[in-house]
Amino acid sequence: MMLLFHQFVSPGSRKIRLMLKEKNLEFDLQIEKTWERRPEFLALNPAGEVPVLLFEPGGHPISDATAIAEFIEESFPDRPLLGQTALERAEIRRLIGWFDVKFNREVTQNLVDEKITKRLTGIGTPNSQAIKAGYANIHYHLDYIAYLSDRRSYLAGADFSLADVTAAAHLSCVDYLGDVPWDQHPGAKEWYARVKSRPSFRPLLADHIPGMPPPRHYADLDF
Amino acid sequence: MMLLFHQFVSPGSRKIRLMLKEKNLEFDLQIEKTWERRPEFLALNPAGEVPVLLFEPGGHPISDATAIAEFIEESFPDRPLLGQTALERAEIRRLIGWFDVKFNREVTQNLVDEKITKRLTGIGTPNSQAIKAGYANIHYHLDYIAYLSDRRSYLAGADFSLADVTAAAHLSCVDYLGDVPWDQHPGAKEWYARVKSRPSFRPLLADHIPGMPPPRHYADLDF
Incomplete structure (x- = not known):
């Protein structure tokens, strides 16, 4: 199962949550209080920001809302959200x-x-x-x-x-x-x-x- | 010939200039003093910002450095700058x-x-x-x-x-x-x-x- 580190009023996090739902993909959510600068989280994303997507448990973390969105669109082209041409x-x-x-x-x-x-x-x-x-x-x-x-x-x-x-x-x-x-x-x-x-x-x-x-x-x- | 509206110390403009050169593409440059808010330029990009790429004279303008960069990579996949996977x-x-x-x-x-x-x-x-x-x-x-x-x-x-x-x-x-x-x-x-x-x-x-x-x-x- 995918895991998304997020915050409630983070526009980047909301973008990825909406996108995953539009693609009918299942995922778990975990709130990350980025200001606490948790070492385990900084190891996933040295920028210390949400969203971060763990595509599979222990897998390669994907950080930055734009990078995650493009990755999802490439990996799940059904129900396209980025146009045709x-x-x-x-x-x-x-x-x-x-x-x-x-x-x-x-x-x-x-x-x-x-x-x-x-x-x-x-x-x-x-x-x-x-x-x-x-x-x-x-x-x-x-x-x-x-x-x-x-x-x-x-x-x-x-x-x-x-x-x-x-x-x-x-x-x-x-x-x-x-x-x-x-x-x-x-x-x-x-x-x-x-x-x-x-x-x-x-x-x-x-x-x-x-x-x-x-x-x-x-x-x-x-x- | 492509035409790029740019400014010298605009990182987004420099990104596109570098990218076009890396792809061996020919283009003309035109400095745009965005703060003058020239109506003809605002018609190309209502955000009023550089870079803006005119892919062909009179053609559809492409605005926003990220959007332009992705467009160039898709249109000219030789000498890839965005990886393989x-x-x-x-x-x-x-x-x-x-x-x-x-x-x-x-x-x-x-x-x-x-x-x-x-x-x-x-x-x-x-x-x-x-x-x-x-x-x-x-x-x-x-x-x-x-x-x-x-x-x-x-x-x-x-x-x-x-x-x-x-x-x-x-x-x-x-x-x-x-x-x-x-x-x-x-x-x-x-x-x-x-x-x-x-x-x-x-x-x-x-x-x-x-x-x-x-x-x-x-x-x-x-x-």
């Missing part, structure tokens, strides 16, 4: 980069890292300027999601892909905080409702950080 | 992530963005705390390069790969500032000397930002 894959990967780099820098780090990670690790205090920037920046990204899904059905084209998975992985972390202004962005909300209602998404909706419960609408498919 | 590719992509995410956050942003980008764009003033952090963080990464190249010859294995390209793309930007303490890291220096002497690297050594010349050793193969 080189150009389709380029568009999907462009949007993966959009969310993993740009959205991450402009929104996820400013909200999730400031409000949750700093509290969990006990390192630093939330920076109110960063949080303010996160609130301001998210609108532009929700507009872009509405723009894309209106023209293409899903973000990168007619089919659900790793671009949708990646965007939803980030947004669901922000949504755990109740910080996504869905009501002001009906187009993005319509897209998210479709993604959220996929069976692969269900386990994420049961995530619960002790002492930091999500808002009620977080797990509600009719939010 | 899924596990080899996973290791190469893990190290690409190491440099594009971790090294970028801990070193490149603290040194290159603070010292060069802020001056070029005229936005903000260099943050001395960030620069100090960049100087401190680079040692650990140079140690890791020495550790890997000592055991494997190249960073991800026996062969030169996109992991070496990515690491060298970042380090060469920092080296343009003269901020790589090579003399304290002979193992990393030995690896870099091998990469720097590849024919694909030569055009990067001629890069010259007006008013911000590189130190003399930057272009010297015997540095």
Whole structure:
């Protein structure tokens, strides 16, 4: 059985959980408190970050969400999530980069890292300027999601892909905080409702950080 | 002829330039001052960032360094830079992530963005705390390069790969500032000397930002 080391509000971990479920693959989950820097975990991934996938017990660990996602797609090509042609894959990967780099820098780090990670690790205090920037920046990204899904059905084209998975992985972390202004962005909300209602998404909706419960609408498919 | 929109000290741009040369592909270069937010460029890449590759004049633009690199590898599989097996590719992509995410956050942003980008764009003033952090963080990464190249010859294995390209793309930007303490890291220096002497690297050594010349050793193969 595969084993995924993860954290609840880590977008990279959520990406891999969603992807494995979309591929109908069985796996076990283990929460890794990376800030404790457990030597056994550092031996698996010297970067000290989740996600890490152990493809088989005692096997070679695979680290880095992008590397894991590409490895899964290559190893399990059924139910493709990366398109059929080189150009389709380029568009999907462009949007993966959009969310993993740009959205991450402009929104996820400013909200999730400031409000949750700093509290969990006990390192630093939330920076109110960063949080303010996160609130301001998210609108532009929700507009872009509405723009894309209106023209293409899903973000990168007619089919659900790793671009949708990646965007939803980030947004669901922000949504755990109740910080996504869905009501002001009906187009993005319509897209998210479709993604959220996929069976692969269900386990994420049961995530619960002790002492930091999500808002009620977080797990509600009719939010 | 392919056209690459780039900037001199953009690690993503340098990655694609190196990769195209390693594949013996012909291309034209055009510097894009992304901070001017030229509408024609934003139409090619709404993220407003380099690199962007126009595969053919008027053709579909490909944006995001990772997406471009994967597209080139798929379209031109000769002289492979991403390994042969899924596990080899996973290791190469893990190290690409190491440099594009971790090294970028801990070193490149603290040194290159603070010292060069802020001056070029005229936005903000260099943050001395960030620069100090960049100087401190680079040692650990140079140690890791020495550790890997000592055991494997190249960073991800026996062969030169996109992991070496990515690491060298970042380090060469920092080296343009003269901020790589090579003399304290002979193992990393030995690896870099091998990469720097590849024919694909030569055009990067001629890069010259007006008013911000590189130190003399930057272009010297015997540095």
